[in-house]
Amino acid sequence: MLTTSKKKRAVIIGAGPMGFETALRALDRGFEVTILEAGRVGENIRQWQHVRFFSPFGMNISPCVRQALQGNLPSDDAILTGGEFVETVLQPLSRLPELDGKIHPGQRVVSVARSGLGKVGLPNHPLRIERPFRVLTEDIEGRERIFEADLVFDASGVYSQPNWAGTAGMPALGERDLGSRIVRHLRDFDGSEFQRNAGKKILLIGHGHSAAHAAIALNNIITRAPSTQVIWAVRTDRTKPILEVPDDPLSERGKVAQAANEIAQSPPKNMRILRRTTLEALVEAIDSLKVKLKIWRNFEEVTVEEIFALTGYRPNLEMLRELTAEFSGVSEGVAGLYRALTNITDCLAKIEINPNDLQTGETGFFSVGIKSYGRNSGFLLKSGVEQLNAIFSGL
Template sequence: MTEVSTTALPTVVIGAGPVGLAAAAQLLERGITPLVLEAGPAAGTAVREWSHVRLFSTWSEVVDPAAEKLLAPTGWTAPDGATYPSGGDWAERYLQPLADVLGEKVRFGATVTGVSRAGRDRVVDADREQQPFTVHVLNTDGREERILARAVIDASGTWSTPNPLGGNGLPALGERTAADRISYRVPDLTIESVRARYAGKRTAVVGTGASAFTALALLADLAKEAPGTHAVWILRRGVTGSTFGGGEADQLPARGALGLRAKAAVEDGHASAVTGFRTEAIERDGERLVLVAEDGRRLDPVDEVVVLTGLRPDLSFLSELRLALDERLQAPVELAPLIDPNQHSCGTVYPHGVKELSHPEQDVYLVGMKSYGRAPTFLAMTGYEQVRSIAASLAGDQEAAERVELTLPETGVCGGAGLFDEPEAGGTDGGGCCAAPTTLQIGTGAAPGAGAGGGC
């Protein structure tokens, strides 16, 4: 296939979440045809799973500029930029209208099962970069399909692969058999059946990020209505002055308020903290569960366990591509030092683009939450800057690709041992995306874990 015909092929975007749809808008603005493949039935499928939650970021920070230009001629009314959308608002008032404008350029019910170079596995060098990508797709009707693409932008997020309970990054002994009593998302207590599952019960909450704070705050609210409701907060490290984040000093006020609510849950006796506890096993005690630590400690039985220890990328369908990923974070090697949660929070990561996101395999990019691998400090507007830069590069405008067009808020209060602490094998013990569920403001509902199967 010639270079001209390869260039005429679409750029495949995996995931119709916020960053995936922004990528499509940015590509169209550059005259490049996108094809968005979304496994779910609607735009922002993962976002809809936490539709009851309000974001920390305001509307002005979660609408991509190129997407807004596409929407404007349709009569779309931009929401008040100073207000905080819920996940449902984000999906219904922005993501779905954007997908509707993109029309046939977005396909739902299309699961990507593999990506490779046409006629080349990862070993073959000959004429590799001259070959288009071949994207293997499984449709909801069971039909398999092969799509040729000039480039691939993976915005599939990390929502579908939460980290396990085990302190070593692997499932704890007995974790799988206790699955009926374990949740890896903050429960939505607005649903009556879910509320009944936790009301009057003793629940272990594992994690130290904003998702764990959310769970603690919500269970504390439930305890005021349902006596006997109590949270056992399990931390793999100790409690320090920065454990609850920046509080009133946080430049993301909703995030600071969340940390203060979690602190109040502990101080008011609705939650008790167990520190330095790395789970090795989970055992049955009749209808209840007992968590056992690596050092042999055994906790009193609990009724439920909520595991909020971060997420990790699914790289299985990219195995035939030559990716350069950091051995710890599973993020692009040029990006990893900039987002290392040992050193950075979402406010201390500077904007980045095509240079930091490139791989030995030319014209394939991981963007959005997936680009951060196991690091938890992602901002939606960072993802929008990523895809703006990539679209410019694919269009041959290297000056624009290398230019920084984003200024991030300086929110360094959540660094290191703050809201996003506890980096270790198996991912972080919390963390979050400042425009996705783990960095969410408490409203009337709960906040699930970060990431997005449809692409944060």
Template sequence: MASPTTLPVAVIGAGPVGLAAAAHVLENGLEPLIFEAGLAAGAAIEQWRHIRLFSPWRYNLDPAAVRLLEASGWVPPRATAVPYGGELIDYYLTPLAALPAIKARLQTGDRVTAVTRSGMDKTSTRNRETTPFTVRVRHRDGGTRDYAVAAVIDASGTWSTRNPLGASGLPAPGEDAAADRISAPLPDVAGRDRASFAGRRVLVVGAGHSAANTLISLTDLARDDPATRIVWAVRGASAEKVYGGGDADGLPARGQLGSRLRRLVEAGRIELHSGFGITSLTPTDSGVSVEAVDGRTLQVDLVVPCTGFRPDLGILRELRLHLDPAVEAPVQLGPLIDPEFHSCGTVPPHGARVLAHPEKDFYLVGMKSYGRAPTFLLATGYEQVRSVAAALAGDREGADTVHLELPETGVCSTDAGTSFEVPRPDRQQLTPSRPNPPSEPRHD
């Protein structure tokens, strides 16, 4: 068996944080091996390329990745411009993935199905820390291969595992049966998916910015096709948290989104149902009947689930993880990101020590490191992987010296639309401060 010191570092996922991890691993003199389940880098973002981010380019570019790109003659976009998801792919991720240093180490269409220690299951302890990992990969041709690696950085995100529509964290009875009446999250209502929504009665479920973007796109569609009807259901008592800070928002794009949504609801162009926790879905001849806890029922043609995401932990079953019981993040990170108490604008910089598990040299990073919390931002992920790469290279001082440059107003907020004082580890109630804008489109 090869020594771990001669083996590559596996990076799972070729989104912004995964490619940044590979860039930092290279800068630290290590060898990355990148597995991407999609057919190209940024495959998950491709699903929402029509959505505009809330933060400008300067907070969406990783420094190590930029250094690689600039060495090839790449010219960065204007730092203050606010990109769409498609621009993030076209002007950043695609050129980055095409660089020889990355391309030679990137395997697309290859899905990681399991991670373990070579020759060991979860119960084996002796020599565990010095035993290489085995990463099992299903290739696009259907074949399966095991790869021996020295360390694993899981940046696979959460896009593939959305939260169910049911109010209790479980799929509502009938949700599976109604699957053909439920769209993908963040559909391209005005473009690719227009035919599915035009002239239909559409229910959007969720109280985040994914819901806001979809609702506004639907009202634009309804202007062209007046037969389109828009219904919005939120679990909370009101939609105030979605409207955000309006003109007081630190980034104009988010403030404009919330203000416009409020005006559309007040004008009656969107039919809002608050306190609507879904208990069942029943397919009908023409659509689906959606019932709430209090017995209210909505008859619609199509449902858009903007209910957030959760991590797929199944591939990590044979690893020794220490996860926060509430949000399923690394246990030291969980109290810092719990969305019931604070926003990501107040999450302190953190790196390898906070992200560590009992399984030495395994790290969850990026959106997946936040578990079920919807408060992640790219700048945080980039600092995570910088620290992790330093730790894997034996640079403990570099790994522990963490920092994070954020806008003066903060970068993002929870769906509550508020920021909070620096969070306390005990999750005690915190004092609201001024609204802060999010860095990324909300998927919750």
């Protein structure tokens, strides 16, 4: 779609919370807005719709969104599920008259480049900035389309790209072939998926917040279906594998971490907790998977029917390959932001972000929302809003 409008054209990748936050600010500036969304509005949050946010509602939306939705919102201290957030915030935002016709669901962005210029075309040259961006998308049927833009905001999140489950971030032997047999996102394990899991031999890998949720769900399954057998493998040697923040101000986060740690410290009969454990190899067997685990210095083979690997997510940088944007070799997030976040260990820590930290090295292209943090898991929507304020103040 090539347009000739003189208004600045802003393409926003992703109709998640940060995509909408960006869109409202861009509309306010009089930009022509297009939101390209791979799935449905709030697709990534819908994947964990049954799980509660750990931050209270008041922390999750900005004055800008409040104003756009004109009341009719949950109370600030409400702890919503992902599904409730989509229903009460994202869907109403998608129905705003000012966004009518501007959201394109089912358009997955495949590649972004400057018109006629790849990565090495006139880098740092003023002429590069004059060239618009071209954004290539693909719909569910594989049909391709080009959108042109003066500004691109990548708010595509990280949830679509899970980390490997093997040691040191590498795929375990066999994982590339058998990857589709591994569940890598939080599902409603003890709710709508109870029947699928009850009575099975299950391996859970991970010790982050999502793994904590899964451990609690698996414990519930064992209570309801005592023939279920679970191995919970964690890399850490901590007795309490999930990090707890003393007197956690985010009480929902504290509650989940504490409940999962209690399970780890005193698991039910059918749950083994393996610390200092990594996944080494997978082999397909009849209706099951043979798994080789390294437990400290020893190896053990087990046969399981389901593997839940909740080992985090990373940004898709492939689609940005032809841009001159710089991403940290460590976090894979915006390079300047990575430096600003070094040594920050909790998402609530006050960070001083210099607007320059948010520059990507490709004028007019911004990585926003959780993707800008890359593999750093300390992102909060509240921080994303502050980032956008800084970016827009410089536009």
